[in-house]
Amino acid sequence: MTDLNALLDVEPVVATAGVELLAEAIRAQGARVTHTDWRPPPSGTEGALAELALEGRRAEGNAEALHRMLVTSPHLVDIVTARDVIPALADGRLLHAGPPIGWDDCSGPLRGALIGAVLYEGMADTPEEASTLAASMALSPCHHHGAVGPMAGVVSPSMPLAVVHDAAGDGVAYATLNEGLGKVLRYGAFDAEVVERLRWMEHVLAPTLRRAIRRRGPIDLQTLIAQALQMGDDGHNRNRAATSLFLRQIGAMLIDDDTPGEDRSDTYRFIDGNDHFMLNLVMAAAKLSVDAASGVAGASLVTAMARNGTEFGIRLSGTGDRWFTAPAPVVDGLFLGSYTAADANPDIGDSAITETVGLGGFAMAASPAIVGFVGGSAAGAVRRTMEMYEITLAEHPSFRIPILEDRGTPTGIDATLVVRTGVVPHINTGIAGKEPGTGMVGAGLVEAPLECFVTAVQALAATAEL
Amino acid sequence: MISAVDVLTGRYYDSVRLMQVTRDVAAVGGVDAAMVAMATDLNVRLLADAGFDIAQIGDVHADDLMIAIRGVDEAAMTAARAAVEIGLASRRPAEYESVFSAPPAHTVGSAAQTAGANLALISVPGTHAFVEAMDALDHGLHVMIFSDNVPIEHELHLKQTGQSRGLLVMGPDCGTAIVGGVGLGFANAVDPGPVAISGASGTGIQQLCCLLDAWGVGVRHALGTGSRDLSAAVGGSSTLQAIAALDADPAVELIIVVSKPPDPSVAVRVEQAVEACRKPVEIALLGEPCVTLEGAARRAVAALGKPADDLPRWVLDQTPDSPGGVLRGFFSGGTLRDEARVIAADLVGDVSIDPAAEGHRLVDYGGEQFTRGRAHPMIDPSIRLQALADAASDPATGVMLLDAVLGYGAHPDPGAEVAPLIELAAGRGIPVVVSLCGARRDPQGRDRQATALRDAGAEVYLSNAAAAHRAASLLPEPSP
Numbered sequence: 001m002t003d004l005n006a007l008l009d010v011e012p013v014v015a016t017a018g019v020e021l022l023a024e025a026i027r028a029q030g031a032r033v034t035h036t037d038w039r040p041p042p043s044g045t046e047g048a049l050a051e052l053a054l055e056g057r058r059a060e061g062n063a064e065a066l067h068r069m070l071v072t073s074p075h076l077v078d079i080v081t082a083r084d085v086i087p088a089l090a091d092g093r094l095l096h097a098g099p100p101i102g103w104d105d106c107s108g109p110l111r112g113a114l115i116g117a118v119l120y121e122g123m124a125d126t127p128e129e130a131s132t133l134a135a136s137m138a139l140s141p142c143h144h145h146g147a148v149g150p151m152a153g154v155v156s157p158s159m160p161l162a163v164v165h166d167a168a169g170d171g172v173a174y175a176t177l178n179e180g181l182g183k184v185l186r187y188g189a190f191d192a193e194v195v196e197r198l199r200w201m202e203h204v205l206a207p208t209l210r211r212a213i214r215r216r217g218p219i220d221l222q223t224l225i226a227q228a229l230q231m232g233d234d235g236h237n238r239n240r241a242a243t244s245l246f247l248r249q250i251g252a253m254l255i256d257d258d259t260p261g262e263d264r265s266d267t268y269r270f271i272d273g274n275d276h277f278m279l280n281l282v283m284a285a286a287k288l289s290v291d292a293a294s295g296v297a298g299a300s301l302v303t304a305m306a307r308n309g310t311e312f313g314i315r316l317s318g319t320g321d322r323w324f325t326a327p328a329p330v331v332d333g334l335f336l337g338s339y340t341a342a343d344a345n346p347d348i349g350d351s352a353i354t355e356t357v358g359l360g361g362f363a364m365a366a367s368p369a370i371v372g373f374v375g376g377s378a379a380g381a382v383r384r385t386m387e388m389y390e391i392t393l394a395e396h397p398s399f400r401i402p403i404l405e406d407r408g409t410p411t412g413i414d415a416t417l418v419v420r421t422g423v424v425p426h427i428n429t430g431i432a433g434k435e436p437g438t439g440m441v442g443a444g445l446v447e448a449p450l451e452c453f454v455t456a457v458q459a460l461a462a463t464a465e466l
Numbered sequence: 467m468i469s470a471v472d473v474l475t476g477r478y479y480d481s482v483r484l485m486q487v488t489r490d491v492a493a494v495g496g497v498d499a500a501m502v503a504m505a506t507d508l509n510v511r512l513l514a515d516a517g518f519d520i521a522q523i524g525d526v527h528a529d530d531l532m533i534a535i536r537g538v539d540e541a542a543m544t545a546a547r548a549a550v551e552i553g554l555a556s557r558r559p560a561e562y563e564s565v566f567s568a569p570p571a572h573t574v575g576s577a578a579q580t581a582g583a584n585l586a587l588i589s590v591p592g593t594h595a596f597v598e599a600m601d602a603l604d605h606g607l608h609v610m611i612f613s614d615n616v617p618i619e620h621e622l623h624l625k626q627t628g629q630s631r632g633l634l635v636m637g638p639d640c641g642t643a644i645v646g647g648v649g650l651g652f653a654n655a656v657d658p659g660p661v662a663i664s665g666a667s668g669t670g671i672q673q674l675c676c677l678l679d680a681w682g683v684g685v686r687h688a689l690g691t692g693s694r695d696l697s698a699a700v701g702g703s704s705t706l707q708a709i710a711a712l713d714a715d716p717a718v719e720l721i722i723v724v725s726k727p728p729d730p731s732v733a734v735r736v737e738q739a740v741e742a743c744r745k746p747v748e749i750a751l752l753g754e755p756c757v758t759l760e761g762a763a764r765r766a767v768a769a770l771g772k773p774a775d776d777l778p779r780w781v782l783d784q785t786p787d788s789p790g791g792v793l794r795g796f797f798s799g800g801t802l803r804d805e806a807r808v809i810a811a812d813l814v815g816d817v818s819i820d821p822a823a824e825g826h827r828l829v830d831y832g833g834e835q836f837t838r839g840r841a842h843p844m845i846d847p848s849i850r851l852q853a854l855a856d857a858a859s860d861p862a863t864g865v866m867l868l869d870a871v872l873g874y875g876a877h878p879d880p881g882a883e884v885a886p887l888i889e890l891a892a893g894r895g896i897p898v899v900v901s902l903c904g905a906r907r908d909p910q911g912r913d914r915q916a917t918a919l920r921d922a923g924a925e926v927y928l929s930n931a932a933a934a935h936r937a938a939s940l941l942p943e944p945s946p
Binding site: 029 | 480482483485486488489492499500501503508509511512513515516517568569570571572573574576577578580581582583584585586587588589590591593594596597598600601602604606607608612613620623631632633634645646648649650651653655687707711712715841845874875909
């Protein structure tokens with residue numbers, strides 16, 4: 001090629017990285033220049049980044065993984081019982097949020113939730129018995145079974161699960177049903193009220209919803225979430241609009257149903273009283289999308305971010321099922337009632353799957369109502385979202401942000417961009433009390449630890465074919 | 467301890483805002499506990515858990531606002547209530563920030579998307595340059611890599627990638643380019659004109675630009691290709707690309723190809739490419755005493771049918787006789803040093819480039835061993851200044867030769883930096899010759915710099931070859 005893509009014919013518009021003086025020298029000539037905020041990557045990553053840049057599979061791999069992720073069409077199709085769809089639960093196993101963990105390393109809220117699940121399953125009569133039993137049970141991450149759960153994310157055999165199906169493929173993902181705020185199992189509470197609510201969800205909520213959804217037909221979650229972003233949700237810490245839209249989708253089905261009126265009105269009231277009801281369904285939709293992107297050779301796309309209350313873990317498309325972990329960070333947030341930071345457990349839950357698909361902290365600019373979590377200014381919310389474009393590969397085709405002229409949310413985290421820039425994913429999240437049995441103590445913002453992106457990129461580089 | 471729970475109806479605030487207010491009120495001195503929240507069932511229960519008497523609030527609804535404060539005395543309660551009012555008040559316009567103050571781009575890839583960049587200039591430390599340059603190519607940008615210390619295999623990969631995508635990779639170790647009239651890196655302020663340059667040499671390009679400028683001939687493009695482009699390993703990849711593109715540019719009338727001493731087999735390939743050009747091409751592949759930048763510039767000007775008069779020089783009324791000893795040279799431009807070395811060696815015999823050599827030596831302080839982990843001497847002259855000071859007080863020094871490079875990106879007043887050291891040397895009877903690489907419109911002022919250098923006691927030449935020749939000639943003939 002001899003024309004050098006018009007280099008010699010057009011006015012140069014320069015991007016500089018490095019010595020700022022050289023950018024100033026260009027500016028002094030009246031030319032157009034953007035000086036980037038380049039910072040050296042963590043020492044020890046230069047070799048891995050260079051190998052990945054040299055290999056050349058990454059660009060194609062990421063394009064393929066991203067395409068697979070964005071082409072999914074998650075639809076809510078059913079409510080089922082966990083033991084019927086997750087075989088691993090049959091052998092006395094419990095599922096939990098985040099990367100793999102054993103009882104000895106479990107934080108307070110995860111232990112509390114495991115205790116609560118054992119009580120709920122009727123396998124023990126007292127919290128002490130339940131604790132002893134839970135300590136001896138095999139644990140497995142929800143993520144290993146196509147499922148996700150917020151906060152502790154505990155799934156036991158009798159729990160109802162929402163089934164999300166890919167209308168554009170054959171993928172499926174599951175999530176528990178959201179219990180509401182305050183003293184709830186997912187935040188580590190396990191008193192009688194918690195267990196009683198779980199049983200009501202199993203015996204009343206689940207069958208009522210199942211009938212409504214089956215009568216209604218599949219509910220297009222991607223469209224519903226996209227609409228909710230237009231109405232001020234972020235899809236993680238604010239799901240008020242999405243929950244309202246969901247109730248509209250199934251409202252008529254609840255009215256038409258021929259089951260006892262009290263069950264139907266209780267179901268309506270329960271969902272109406274829980275602004276986070278849609279969170280779990282958003283998470284299942286996200287899980288479905290990222291699972292479709294998993295396992296593309298060379299791809300540095302992040303396919304999971306999840307925390308178990310002790311460790312924060314991520315997965316990359318190109319490294320498949322491997323987890324790369326770092327200690328779970330502490331959440332910077334606002335607290336309920338008289339709780340303080342001293343009551344807070346480190347970050348926990350699979351809900352960062354929402355950020356992995358461009359929601360939550362990545363969609364902060366769509367959600368002025370919760371800017372309190374980011375210092376209280378709308379400008380801060382926009383800045384959060386804008387910064388995430390620096391580490392993502394695409395703008396989401398459906399999730400759009402009105403205030404940014406309907407720009408798609410930053411979607412598809414590239415771990416190499418995280419390592420190169422030092423810009424880490426911002427995650428909106430709830431805060432669990434660190435003592436088992438406490439429940440929710442607040443909500444806020446957490447930054448994913450850079451360390452796990454560093455080890456992930458190094459592992460991906462080790463797969464490079466040079 | 468005083469405790470109060472006020473309930474206000476018809477005041478709705480979102481929960482996040484109220485959690486913020488709660489945090490602010492709880493931080494007021496003398497406040498033991500506080501909670502400002504809508505009266506949902508959950509919040510009423512949390513209020514009870516926090517030790518407030520919920521019996522006193524009676525029937526409340528989720529639309530009611532509860533303000534619960536427990537303080538040590540009335541003063542604390544008053545301060546807390548004031549904090550609630552402030553927290554619930556609307557923000558004033560004066561507190562608004564610009565909502566759309568986008569954060570800066572962190573990568574050139576991001577700048578390509580947000581600012582529409584079409585050319586990247588990478589000057590990060592060499593170990594990181596490859597990744598950033600690949601990012602530029604991946605986003606369709608041409609790239610100039612100012613950084614040195616980049617592994618050769620990375621240079622090859624970059625140039626192969628660029629070649630296959632129609633993108634030009636200038637560098638690594640590319641100090642100078644002019645694209646569409648915009649100087650990149652170290653570049654002189656020259657007028658647009660009929661000449662285009664392809665150069666595997668930053669100061670080679672600068673010298674050509676400055677000499678042409680002195681004769682009133684402008685430069686349309688100067689494409690740097692990196693100091694190793696004409697090595698056997700790289701094979702002239704970018705140079706061949708640049709020559710073809712410049713030949714195809716209708717606004718270019720004449721091309722000059724300049725390089726540090728090239729690999730012989732690559733030189734052949736470049737000469738073949740030049741022969742295939744439709745336009746006149748002057749080649750200056752340095753390495754022989756007869757091949758000079760001045761010579762190439764003169765032939766170019768003549769080929770354009772313009773007069774090439776004597777070049778400017780600023781000489782002294784009386785230059786001191788050399789006390790004898792050796793030639794010491796201090797360069798910030800590698801090509802200027804190389805050209806000077808060949809010319810000087812022709813006159814005085816062996817000239818080393820080793821900074822520790824005892825005999826004649828010309829050192830490039832812009833070389834890789836001096837720029838690892840620090841700025842180029844055209845930006846930060848401190849290492850070179852120290853070397854000049856040492857030489858000025860060294861009895862072995864017979865003549866000092868140095869360059870002074872002007873233009874965008876270079877030190878704002880290099881003359882003032884070296885003037886005291888020239889005075890020091892001149893005071894000890896050591897002749898000093900300066901090769902001044904500057905254009906008339908350079909921000910430092912070519913003639914002002916020249917005058918300052920001469921006034922400090924140096925002879926100043928615009929032609930590097932002339933300066934080198936003069937410096938070597940000032941040494942006394944070796945006794946037979």
